[in-house]
Amino acid sequence: MKKIYILSAVLAAFSLHAQFTVTLQAPADFKEQDAILYTLNGSKDIIVTKEQSKNSVWTFKYPKNYMGMMKVYFPNTNNTISLISENKNVNIKLETQNNKIKDIVYQDEANDMMNRLQEGAQKKELILPALMQIKDYYKDTTDFGKALKSEIGRLSVGIDNIDQNQHPFIYYYNTNYNKFLSANNSTKATTEDIVNFIDKSNDMLETSSLLRPLLVAYLNAGGNANVGPSIDNLLDRLKVETPRGQTVLSELIDIFDIYEMNELKDKYLTLAKNLKCTITDRLASTLKANSNVEIGAAFPNYKFQSPLNTTAKSLYDVKADQKIIIFWSSTCSHCESELPQLLTKYNDLKTKNAQIIGLSLDVDKEAYTKKVAAFPWINDSELKGWNSSYTDTYNIHATPTYFILDANNKIISKPNHVGDVLEYFKLK
Incomplete structure (x- = not known):
């Protein structure tokens, strides 16, 4: 019994040591009560x-170690802030x-440093090339020449001054972004470089937001004719049954969905369905989302929020x-070009007892309201953009x-474009 007490005390001490807090302060007139904390x-x-x-x-207590990207979302005012x-x-x-966030003041060292580095990177990408082009026209001895040289020097500073021990995530993110994804990097990473990095990287790969752009870079580097073999090579190296292998597989399925690479999506979705190992939550969510919208599946019901025309x-x-x-x-x-085509055929669709239901991913209520005034079909929106449920x-x-x-309410067709919709109803 004594050993159990000792072990409990050790675990409690570890938990206390690992815990950190995320604290946000807003002005008193900010009309928001709820806030949701996310990891990545x-x-x-x-x-x-x-x-x-x-x-x-708002004070969030996080009970374990976490290094990576986070965000806080205010659901009632639809504000989002990013942090690390x-x-x-x-x-x-x-x-x-007016219930919108105008500025974010990061008061802890890590977030302040990350914010300054990202602002500097944007200026470096947009401004530095222009300054380099004009620097030869001004002598260093003039006031403007001195200021120009100083600004070029400031923007040219790399991340060498980041202490990896003090700021491990900032070092990880910026080092690998510059190596694999920066447009200013003169030495392009090879497909083998990317595979090795994804295979050997620590857990910050999943929490850094670098994984998806890395996979897109990997697919682009392999060329259109080599996509399938490139993916198979990557998944073989990672061992697709592992947590990282499943996360990469989930990301790839989504990428193929976004770019309408349906043959590849179907191939790797089938691979995911046939895995015999324990499925991670991440891959399970991808499988569930896709099963919800398969041909023949019952389309999940949706409870309207503020519906119009019904x-x-x-x-x-x-x-x-x-x-x-x-x-x-x-x-x-x-949407601007496609929805008016539906509008011209709306009466024809009604004669076929077909009803249109528009679910908007808008954020701006005024813009949404103005637009739907022209659409006589059922319209609804949570006004939460890509945070919509x-x-x-x-x-x-x-x-x-x-x-x-x-x-x-079973899915009988998934048209790619409005022309496919009209063709389905023989209205084209």
Whole structure:
């Protein structure tokens, strides 16, 4: 019994040591009570906990080690802030106006440094090339020449001054971003370099936001004719049954979905379905999202938030022989050209007892309201953009995305474009 007490004390001490807090402070007139803390796994945000404001302060307690990207989302005002953790306390002060975040003041050392480095990297990418072009026209002895030389020197500074021991995540992120993804890097990484890095990297790869762009860079480096063999080589090296192998497989399936590489998506989705090992939560969510929208599957019901042009309470309450579901946004250029084509055929669709239901990924209420005024079909939006609840449920990666359902809400078609919709109903 004594040993158990000792072990419990050791575990408790470790837990206390590992725990850190994320504290946010906002002005008193910021009308938000709820805040949600997320960590990152590849490109997927993972909910950690939800907290309520106490005197305009939110305090999140994280009970274990975590180094990587995080975000806090305010669901009622639709504000998001990004931050990092190096397993130390994070302190952030928000400046707001009309319930929108105007500025973020990072008060802890790690986030302040990361913010300054990223701002500097943007200026380096956009401004430094122009300064280098004009520097030869000004002598170093002139006031402007001296200032120009000083600014070039400041923007040319690399990350060599980052203490890896003090700031392990910042060092990891910036070193590997510069090596593999920076447009300013003169030495391009080979496919073998990328495979070795993904295979040997520590867990910060999953929490850094670098994984998906690395995979895209890997696919591009291999060339269009070599995509399949390149993927097989990568998954063989990683061993697809491992947690990292499954995360990479999940990311690849999503990438093929985004770029409409359907043959490759189907191949590796089948591979994922046939795995005999224990499936990670990350891959399980990808499998679930895809199974929700397979041809013949029952389209998951959706409870409307503030629907227009209907008294129905949910998607299933809408009665029609066929339903056309559109995920769209007022800021989407393709939606701008495609939805008016549906509008011209709307009466023809009604004669076929087909109903259109638009679910918007808008954020701006005014822009959304102005746009839907022209659309007589059922419209609804959570006004949360890509934080909308239905993006994961329906595996939405781009707008517009279309589904056609039968009277029993089963998926009978997944058109790629509005022309496919019109052709399905023989209206083209």
